[in-house]
Amino acid sequence: MPVEPTPRRRRLGGEFRRIREGLGWTQEEAATRLGYKSLSVVSKIEKGVQGVKIQQLPHFFEVYGITDESLREELRNLARRASEPDWWQRYGGVVDDPLGDYLSLVESASSLFVFNPLAIHGLLQTPEYAKAVVEGSRAWKVVDDIGRFVDLRLEHQKNVLDRDPPLKIWAVLPEGLLRQEVGGRNVMRAQIEHLVKLARGNPHVHIQVLPFKAGAHAGMDGPFMLMGFPTGRDIVCIESMRASLHLNQPAAVEEYRTTSDTLKTDALSQRASLPLLKALIKEYS
CATH class of the missing domain: 1.10.260.40 (lambda repressor-like DNA-binding domains)
Known part of the structure; x- marks a missing residue:
């Protein structure tokens, strides 16, 4: 049936x-x-x-x-738990299948590598930055829907960052992304301060900045996420506004793993990234 x-x-x-x-x-x-x-x-x-x-x-x-x-x-x-209602079903109307699939995958993942030159990943966003991203994307036009989507994102963020065992997050952030004034200078200053706080205070979050001087790099093909799991194959997730592609074929996953490793090498180390992040905070001040 x-x-x-x-x-x-x-x-x-x-x-x-x-x-x-x-x-x-x-x-x-x-x-x-x-x-x-x-x-x-x-x-x-x-x-x-x-x-x-x-x-x-x-x-x-x-x-x-x-x-x-x-x-x-x-x-x-x-x-x-196949038929159990997921917590995000409380946000009916703002969660479609691709997003539901993503939330379920992250819930069971043990590691997550993120590269996105367009926006800081939702798990690392401040509420103000998240609101500015959702408003700017025009994916949601009704004020209540925007608010509910931001609430969902923040609840997801809390669930993941506070869970045990912790999710290991590794993010490579292009310098241009950090200079894009999403929500205005005050929002960006607070957002970068939040990144510094995470990098310093959360041993399970690793943040690297890919500087302008790196030039052409392995991530030129676009944003992607690489998820690792305690059992089973790793998965590559490529998302757009209304679509999501999940790849788990070993050859495809290995290609993206190589890309992620190259991006880590091309980017500044987390330690070397902190002075650049602090300099950006001063600029936004």
């Missing part, structure tokens, strides 16, 4: 697809081994439109040869 393809169901299905492909099985072969009469059942599970009950998991573990206990527990957790 079809069910709502929630982010957790999609992630559970994606994990089973990854394992099946690693075994070299077609969907038809997997269906036969699992005892299903039609490959469509496996297809629906992998798409997240058919649920898997937690009582069924031991059978999947046996057939797919899943012996890693950490992976088993991750799959149990996804199945157990």
Whole structure:
């Protein structure tokens, strides 16, 4: 029976697809081994439109040869919570599927690398900067929707930064991004002060500035996020205003990992980035 393809169901299905492909099985072969009469059942599970009950998991573990206990527990957790309402559903009307998928992924990620020459990442934003970004993007035109989206972003930020175990965040910020006067000079001064506070006070947040003098760099192709997870494949997320692309093919992920490593090398170290950030604070003052 079809069910709502929630982010957790999609992630559970994606994990089973990854394992099946690693075994070299077609969907038809997997269906036969699992005892299903039609490959469509496996297809629906992998798409997240058919649920898997937690009582069924031991059978999947046996057939797919899943012996890693950490992976088993991750799959149990996804199945157990597949139909639970997510906290962001309280913000109905301002959260669409791509954003819901992103929020779900970050919730279960262990590490996040961010490169975005257009805006400071939401997890690192001040409320005033976040409001200016949302207003400037014109994605939301109704005042109440703008306020609710900013509230959602700040709640997400608090949930992630305060969680245990912590999410390890690594951000490379182009100098031009920090000189873009989003919200005005006072907002930018406070935003950069916030970045300095995070860099100094949160051992799980690593911030590097990519200076103008770096010239052409590995991130010229555009913004992306690289997420790592305790189990399963890493994921690359490429987002635009109304679309989101998730890549988990090993070759594609490795290409972006190389790009992230090169950006880290091209950028100033976190220690060397602090004087530049402080100089920008003085300029904005």
